[in-house]
Amino acid sequence: MTARLPGNSEFLVELRDLRVHFPIRKGLVFERTIAIVKAVDGVSLSVRRGKTMGLVGESGCGKTTIGRAILQLQPLTAGEIRFDGADVAQLDPPGLKQFRRRVQAVFQDPFSSLNPRMTVGQIIAEPLVVHDVLPLAGERRRRVRQLLALCGLPGGFADRYPHEMSGGQRQRVGIARALALNPDFIVCDEAVSALDVSIQAQIIRLLEDLRDELNLTYLFIGHDLSVVRHLCDDVAVMYLGRIVEVAPSDELFSNPGHPYTRALLEAVPTPDPDLEKGREHEVLAGEVPSPINPPDGCVFHPRCPIAVPACRSRVPDLLPFGTDHEIACPETGAGGLSPSSPSLQQGV
Amino acid sequence: MSLLSVHDLELGFETPAGHVSAVNGISYTVEPGEIVAIVGESGSGKTVAAQAVLGLIPQPPGEITGGRVEFDGEDLLGFSEQQMRTIRGRRISMVFQEPMTSLNPVLSIGRQMTEAMRLHLGLTREAAEQRAVELLGLVGIADPGRRLRQYPHHLSGGMRQRVMIAIAIACEPVLIIADEPTTALDVTIQAQILALMQDLTRRLGVALVIITHNLGVVARYADRVNVMYAGRIVEQGRADSVYRRPGHPYTIGLLNSVPRLDRPRDVPIEPIPGSPPDPARLPPGCAFAPRCLHAVERCRSEVPPSISFEGGHTARCWQTAVTRPETAP
Numbered sequence: 001m002t003a004r005l006p007g008n009s010e011f012l013v014e015l016r017d018l019r020v021h022f023p024i025r026k027g028l029v030f031e032r033t034i035a036i037v038k039a040v041d042g043v044s045l046s047v048r049r050g051k052t053m054g055l056v057g058e059s060g061c062g063k064t065t066i067g068r069a070i071l072q073l074q075p076l077t078a079g080e081i082r083f084d085g086a087d088v089a090q091l092d093p094p095g096l097k098q099f100r101r102r103v104q105a106v107f108q109d110p111f112s113s114l115n116p117r118m119t120v121g122q123i124i125a126e127p128l129v130v131h132d133v134l135p136l137a138g139e140r141r142r143r144v145r146q147l148l149a150l151c152g153l154p155g156g157f158a159d160r161y162p163h164e165m166s167g168g169q170r171q172r173v174g175i176a177r178a179l180a181l182n183p184d185f186i187v188c189d190e191a192v193s194a195l196d197v198s199i200q201a202q203i204i205r206l207l208e209d210l211r212d213e214l215n216l217t218y219l220f221i222g223h224d225l226s227v228v229r230h231l232c233d234d235v236a237v238m239y240l241g242r243i244v245e246v247a248p249s250d251e252l253f254s255n256p257g258h259p260y261t262r263a264l265l266e267a268v269p270t271p272d273p274d275l276e277k278g279r280e281h282e283v284l285a286g287e288v289p290s291p292i293n294p295p296d297g298c299v300f301h302p303r304c305p306i307a308v309p310a311c312r313s314r315v316p317d318l319l320p321f322g323t324d325h326e327i328a329c330p331e332t333g334a335g336g337l338s339p340s341s342p343s344l345q346q347g348v
Numbered sequence: 349m350s351l352l353s354v355h356d357l358e359l360g361f362e363t364p365a366g367h368v369s370a371v372n373g374i375s376y377t378v379e380p381g382e383i384v385a386i387v388g389e390s391g392s393g394k395t396v397a398a399q400a401v402l403g404l405i406p407q408p409p410g411e412i413t414g415g416r417v418e419f420d421g422e423d424l425l426g427f428s429e430q431q432m433r434t435i436r437g438r439r440i441s442m443v444f445q446e447p448m449t450s451l452n453p454v455l456s457i458g459r460q461m462t463e464a465m466r467l468h469l470g471l472t473r474e475a476a477e478q479r480a481v482e483l484l485g486l487v488g489i490a491d492p493g494r495r496l497r498q499y500p501h502h503l504s505g506g507m508r509q510r511v512m513i514a515i516a517i518a519c520e521p522v523l524i525i526a527d528e529p530t531t532a533l534d535v536t537i538q539a540q541i542l543a544l545m546q547d548l549t550r551r552l553g554v555a556l557v558i559i560t561h562n563l564g565v566v567a568r569y570a571d572r573v574n575v576m577y578a579g580r581i582v583e584q585g586r587a588d589s590v591y592r593r594p595g596h597p598y599t600i601g602l603l604n605s606v607p608r609l610d611r612p613r614d615v616p617i618e619p620i621p622g623s624p625p626d627p628a629r630l631p632p633g634c635a636f637a638p639r640c641l642h643a644v645e646r647c648r649s650e651v652p653p654s655i656s657f658e659g660g661h662t663a664r665c666w667q668t669a670v671t672r673p674e675t676a677p
Contacts, residue, residue: 058534166623196389197561201605201619223535226564230607230617250613267539269564270610271603272676273588276568283543284536287504 009085012185012217013047013070018079020065024292037291039065041241043079044318047185047234052211052218054232054249056225056264058288061238063221067187070219071105072096083185101131104178106171108190113174114162120173121158124148127180147176152206168199175206179214189221204231225268229253237261240291240299243318247325257327259304298329306331349421350377351555352401352523357415359400362408368628370396372579373415378523381553383546385566385587387602388576391624394559397576398525402440403432419523438468441516443509443545445528451500451508458496461515468519483514487544506537510544517548524549527559542569563606567591575599578625578635585661595655595663595672598636603677634666642667 020040023033040062047053055063068074070081072088081088083099091099104127107113114123124147125140127133134140145155151172162170171191178186188207192200204227210216222228228235229249236246237258245258256262263284269276286303289295295302301311308331318326321333354376360369371393378384388394399405401417403424417424419440424432436442444450452460461483462476471479477496484492487510500508509529516524526545530538546569549556560566566573566587573590575583575598583596594600601620608615622639625631634652637643644667652666665671 058536168623196624197563197602198389198605198620199623201617202621204607204617205619225535226607226609229609229613253609253613264535265609267535268609269539269562269568270608271563271567271591271606272608272610273567273570273591275610276564277588281539281543281568283539285540287506287537288534 010048011046011082012049012084013045013053013219014080014082015043015045015066015070016080016082018043018045018066018069018081019077020062020069020074021077035292038241038294039291040069043238043241043243045236045243045246047217047219050211050215050217051233052220052231054228054235055219055221055238056223056228056235057238058223060240060288060291062241063238064189067105067189067219067221071103071187072100097131101181102184103187104181104183104185105187105189106174106178106191108193111162111167111170111194114170116162118161119158120148120160120162120165123162123173124158124177124180127177131181133181143180144176147179150179150210151176152202166199167195168202171195171203172206175203175210179210182214183216185217185219187219187221190223191220192227193222193224200227207231225253225264237264240288240294242299242328244300244329245321245325245327246318247322251322251325255322255325257321257325257332258300258329259306259332260300261327263303263305350418351380351382351420352378352557353416353418354397354401355416355418357397357400357412357417359396359405359410359412361410363628365628369413369630370579370627371400372630374574374576374579374581375415376574376581376584378555378557380522381549381555383549383556383558383569383571385570385573386557386559386576387561387563387566387573389561389624391578391627392576393579393627394576395527398442398527398557398559401525402436402442403427403429404442434468437464437521438519439521440523440525441519441521443512443516443524443526443529445531450512453500455499456496457498457500457503457511461496461511461518464515465518479518480514483518484511486517486548487511487514488540489514505533506541509533509537509541513541513545513548517552517554520552521554523555523557525557525559528561529558530565531560531562545569563602575602578630579627580635580664582636582665583661583663585657586659589657589659589661592676593657593661593673594677595657595661595668596636596665597640597642597667597671599663600671600673600677601639634664640667642671 018040019042022037022039024035025031026034057063069076121144124144128140134143144158148155148157153172192203195203220232232249235249235252236243239260245261256265266282284303297312297314298316301307316328316330318328321327356373356375357371358373359371360367374397386394458480461480465471465476465479480496481492484495489495489510530541570587573587574581577598583599604618607617620639625635631638633649634647637647647666652664654662654664655668656662
C-alpha cells in the first residue's frame, strides 16, 4: 500500500475506529472510576471532498462527541482522525495551526455561541486576529463586510451587538465567523435546529449556496431527518455510540436497512394529512438505554422488532448491504425484514 | 354548541418600551373530542392565546383588552381566580413543553399525581394512589408502584412527559391544552407521546388543543388547524383542506420551507424572505405583507378580512384569489 499524498484522496476527513470513553468517578479523596460511558465506540467514517456527510441519531448517541473530537475539542480514547491524508494526532504545531484554520464549526445555539460583549465585526474578525491573517485593521474591516455580504447581512451589522439581532441573523454571523479563514471543512452541529421553520429554510439555503460557491465539505450533525436528507450527500445513522447504517442519502432514505433507521423514518410525520391519516404508524417502543450500562450484543436489540435470541450476545459489524451501503444488522434480509418490506416503506 | 369558543380575543403586555399587543383579535372553536392544532412560529402569540383560556396570563404586566372565552357556555374571562381553580386541572388541563420544569423537583411523582385528585375529586390518599397507579399504567409506564415513590430526576424526558399526561387526564377533563408537548423530546419518543395522546383523547373522548410549530405533527394528528402569524389567525380550517389548498401566502410559505421525506430529495425548498415583525411595531394592514411576494398597496394599509372557502376553511388575505393554489404546494 502506498502512502497517500495530502490532497489526493477522495476523502477529506477519515475517522478510523474512533473511540471516546468518559470515566465516571466517585469519591473525593480516593477517587475511583465506577463506570465508563462509551460515548463513541468504534466509529469509522469517510467524508467525501466537497460533499456533505450527515450524522443523525437521538440524544446521547455520540454524534456531537464525534464533531468535537474532529474539532480537537475532545481527546480520543483510541482511533485516528485523518484530515486531508494526514493523521491529526501526528501534526507538528505549525501543521496543527494550519489544521485549525482549515476546520471550522457552526453550533446550534446562536445565542450562546456569540460573545455578547463583542460587536458582530469583532466576532467575525477574531479568527483573523488570532491567526494573524490580515494584520491591518482596514483589511480586516473589508473582509468582515465581504463575509457579511456573503452570508446575506448588510455591512452595517458589523457595528451591532448579538442581542440586537434575531436568531436567524445571529446564525448568519456564526457562519460568517466560521468562513473568515477560508476553511475547507465545517462541522455543523445542529446548526439549524433552534430556528423557526421559515428562518431555518433560509439558513439551509445559505449553507447549500456557500458549499457550492466555496467548495466546502460539511459534517452536518442533526436529528431532523427531513433536513439531513435534503442537505446531505451521504448519511450515517448512529445509535448508542455506534454507526448502525451508512449510505448515500438517496439510497439510505429509499432503502433503509437497519430496523432503527426504519423506525426513525417511520417516526417523522410528513406535512400531508391525506398521506398521514391513510397509513398505519408503527411506533418504536421503549427508550434509548443508558450508555453507562448498555445492553449486551446489539445495543438496539431490546427495542428491535426483528431481534432474534442471537442478537443478545452478538455485536454486529457494519457489513455491505448493496452498493456503497452498509448496515450493522445481520437479521435484515435474513428472514427478518426484507429490504422492501411493505409495512416499513416510506411514503406510499 | 362548541366546547370552547374564543371570540375576538385581544391581549397585550405592558413593557418598558410601551404596550405590546401579543394577540390581536383571534377566534377559534374546539368541539368535544376533537384535536385542534394552533401552529405558528416563535412570537406568533400561539402560547399566550392558550394561556389566556386558562387564566394563566399574569395581570399585570399582561392585560386582556377584549374578547370572550366561552367554555361550556360560560365566559371564563369573567371568572374569579377562585372559580378558575374549579376549572383548571379539573375540566381543562394542560401539558407543557418542558416536563422537567413543570414537575416539582422536590415532590415525589405520587405526591404530584395525587394532589389534584384529592383536591378536585375529593379522593382519600389511598384511593388517589390506587388511581395514580392505574393512570401510570394507562400512559405506558412499567412498574407504576415503584415510580410513584420516585422523583422527577429519576425519570427520562419521555417518561416525565408521560407523567404529565397522566396528571392531565387524572381528573377526567373534557379538554387538554398541550403546548409543544414533544418539542424537547427525541424523534422516536415524540412519536410515542403523540400516539399516546391521540389514543387517549380518542378513547376518553377528550378534546385536545395542540400548540406546535411542526407542520408534520399537525398533519398526522389534527382534525382542524389554526395558523397564527403576528398575533392573528391568518388561516383556519380542516387540516386536509388547509394542506391541500392553503389560502394564505404565509401557510404556503411555511409548507414550501420544509424539506419533505415524501418528495424527491432535489426538490428545492423555498424560504420565506425576511423575518417576522417586532410585535411592538406591527405594520398597518396585513402583518405578513412585508414578506409577501404578492402584496399590493391595499395589503400594506388595510387589515384583510376573513375570506371563506369551502367547508368552513377561511384565510385573511386580500390576494387569495391570486395566490391560492389549485393543488397542494
